[in-house]
Amino acid sequence: MARLILLLNCGSSSIKYQVIDADTEGVVASGLVQKVGQDAVGTLDHTVGGETHHVEHRFGTHAGALGTVMEQFRQHGPNLDEVIAVGHRTVHGGRTFKHTTMITSAVVDKLIDLYEVAPLHNPAAVAGIEGAQAALPDVPHVAVFDTAFFSDLPAEAQTYALPTDLSEELGILKYGFHGTSHDYVSSAAAEFLGKTRKELKIIVLHLGNGASASAIDGGRPIETSMGLTPMQGLVMGTRSGDIDPGLVAFLHRKKGWKAAKIDDVLNKQSGMLGLTGRTDMREVKVLVDEGDERAINGVNVYVHRLVSYIGSYTALLGGLDALVFTAGVGENADWIRELVVNRLAPFGVELDAEANATRSKEARAISTPTSKVKVLVVPTNEELAMVRQVVATLAE
Incomplete structure (x- = not known):
């Protein structure tokens, strides 16, 4: 049975x-x-x-x-x-x-x-x-x-610069999300490279309608882009990602919007939808190819945010062995990967254009053999990761 x-x-x-x-x-x-x-x-x-x-x-x-x-x-x-x-x-x-x-x-x-x-x-x-x-x-x-993988982030990464009593009272800290995916993908990337996670400094870019980045040092996450809620960080399908916190009060003063309205705009009407009118990167690509200035600017904002996080996380890690793309956009939008990796060329990161353009459901390298950082595409499998965690919990 x-x-x-x-x-x-x-x-x-x-x-x-x-x-x-x-x-x-x-x-x-x-x-x-x-x-x-x-x-x-x-x-x-x-x-x-x-x-x-x-x-x-x-x-x-x-x-x-x-x-x-x-x-x-x-x-x-x-x-x-x-x-x-x-x-x-x-x-x-x-x-x-x-x-x-x-x-x-x-x-x-x-x-x-x-x-x-x-x-x-x-x-x-x-x-x-x-x-x-x-x-x-x-x-x-x-x-x-989703938050479990990031539950032991270093205090310096978890803590917001707010009054300590307020943070402790309300549980305000960086929780991170997509943890099941980041855990699985970083392990799969290490296996692909023939190493253990303990040997590697890895950045994972989980790019889908929701998007997040993580910095993983020796198997332990030391930073991630999502925070108290899944809205912080990268530009997403409908979420703004990082904004000036003062924008909330500004919108209240100028538009008279209440918290629920502002939350709705930032969560459901912003991101690529707000920038380009589209959430599907395939549709955005069509607009870009047609020369739509709004779409071109939206993609530039999206890539700019990604490159900013990669640079920040590389500094926090003290170096980088592997940059890993995963999830719907990360696995399938070769043009986004190309835009991101080409921005890293001054640091010795080299894209293999032919490998990047090849579609596959398998983990693969898309960097050249001489690239100073391995660039990988690793399909996520959150369901398989969940099964393994459920089995382990049943055995306890």
Whole structure:
């Protein structure tokens, strides 16, 4: 009998899932539910045995959407009686959760307490947990936290220059996000290079609609770009990334906007959407090729921010062995990688143009053999990393 693990990633309006065999680490089934909780007809695509089953339905809640997902499992498989655990991607663990954790009612209560710092993510995660527990009540449920990998950042990196009493009272510090991806990718990069992480100084660029950078020294993260919330750092699909904090008060004075409005603008209307009118880098590239000045400037801002972080992190690391691109943009937008790496040429970083243009789902080097820094593309696999963490937690 197979030992299956169901992995759930509940976003604000979507549910991604995979079923992975804990022994072979092979994907048995996968699916995506879109437009959850929206006033529109959503879709569910359930893939098993090489065949995709499509459903169109209005998914009012995450619990209702999960009910439809469970019906797909009953109709098309695999048999959920073989599931030994459910792993839940959980974005924000705060100061409490520094490791993958078995879910109890007390854990759920604490996740609810963290809604204020992860308003887009933790409510969806809790809804997914409660729905999955109702559907599969007899197996353990495990929370895998995006913040866990960065929980032991050096104090100098975690601490904001605010009144200490205020930071301690409210838990204001840099938590970092995408930790599961940064952990997996840095390990995979070291393996590709035939070394251990302890031997390497690595910068990982996780570039998707959400984007983050990390500096990893000897296997330990020493800095990351996201902070108290996932809004700090790089330019993202709809998030501004770094801004002058004084902008918040400025917008309040000039526009009369309240906190919720400002938060909405910075989280959902900024980034590449605000700069170019697009969030998909493929669409941005079309505009750039057409000579659209707004798009060209937006890309320049995006690349400028990346190069700034690479330079800063290289200084903090005291050198750099490998620069690693991952996630949707990092893995697929060769033109973005080219723009970034070419800006590093004065430091002896050399791009292999042919290797960079080659599409592959495998880890690969895109730098020349003589480059002073290895530049890699390493596909992320957060689900596999989650499975390994769930298995390890079950064994404890």
